[in-house]
Amino acid sequence: MKAVVLTGEKGVGGIILEERPVPVPGFGEVRLRMLAHTLNHIDLWVLSGSPAYTVTCPHLMGSEGVGIVDAVGEGVDAALGLTPGMIMAVSPGQGCLVCELCRSGSESLCSSYRVLGGHLPGIFAEYVCLRASRLIAVPGGIDPLSASAVTLAGATAHQALVVRGAAKPGERWLVVGASGGVGHLACLAGKAMKMEMVGTYGPEKKREILESGLGIPLVTHESPDWPERVLSQSGQLFDGVLDTVGGATIPRVLPLLRKGGRAVVVGETTGAQTQFPTRELFGRQLSLHGVYLAHRMDIVAMLGWLARGELRPIVSSVGSLETIAPLQEAYRRMMDRDFVGKIGFVWDAQGRSGRR
Ligand SMILES: [Zn+2]
Secondary structure (H helix, E strand, O other): OEEEEEOOOOOHHHEEEEEOOOOOOOOOEEEEEEEEEEOOHHHHHHHOOOOOOOOOOOEEOOOEEEEEEEEEOOOOOHHHOOOOOOEEEEOOEEOOOOOHHHHOOOHHHOOOOEEEOOOEOOOOEOEEEEEHHHEEEOOOOOOHHHHHHOOOHHHHHHHHHHHHOOOOOOOEEEEEOOOOHHHHHHHHHHHHOOOEEEEEEOOHHHHHHHHHHHOOOEEEOOOOOHHHHHHHHHOOOEEEEEEOOOHHHHHHHHHHEEEEEEEEEOOOOOOOOOOOOHHHHHHOOOEEEEOOOOOHHHHHHHHHHHHOOOOOOOEEEEEEOOOOHHHHHHHHHHHOOOOOOEEEEEOOOOOOOOOO
């Protein structure tokens, strides 16, 4: 079978397509024949040697994916009802499953929390074996690439907006960085919740695809007066801001919140350090939350919106992975921020039974 492996060589040249034996499911494991995958920023952190994710090369890449149950190993709880042919999403992050944090839905706070493809070997292979507890049934009728997109980026958007941000129907929220994986899915989740969403984006060339994919008011944050433009666009202060850009934007987004408003930060692409506007925070009684990844229930919620046709991720597919070149090019585009939404690939465009 084919697997996407990081050799340790710097840059996208270090990503290769390697032939590996089909894995055999161990005790409590299920083998999936993978259908579709989407790329995540974690892949880039691993590729760049970020200290947040130290991996041993050769490293099997990838955090996001959906597959078909191909074999069920010994020791898998029969009550789970896992049988060959079922389509399952992979929950990439997992804690110990037994501590109070894991059981209460705050899995990513567990000290044992690890992410497939980041701390652990990933899932970009034609076949993978995983603990049954990582699998979530995908409702019928959902395109596998869309389902894959909500397993990490979409789940993080849900955790940030709905769980930590406590967003409610009818509220007005701003998403800073609406063109990225988490940002665009937060905009779509907000629309599914009947919220009023406004988004900001970078280069003007992204506007057309965002307008048709999101259907919300948009303002480019490349113009220095973008906060004023956002305010004139919306006419009112916001109940909440979801900031996927972080760093330099934080002093600029807090003044856009109403008294008692909430800001949720899920990234630092404009730098990790910033001058913090303390007076904004206490003077207007704002709440500030940091969100890092998500819980499996966030994936279930996002899959529900997909199944009801209330949310359609923007995913551009590089097609079936016959050679590594299209995937290397996709990572180059991610590094250059030359993409909108999510980028994905499939193993078998025709849906054939796949080769061993
Ligand atoms: Zn735990």
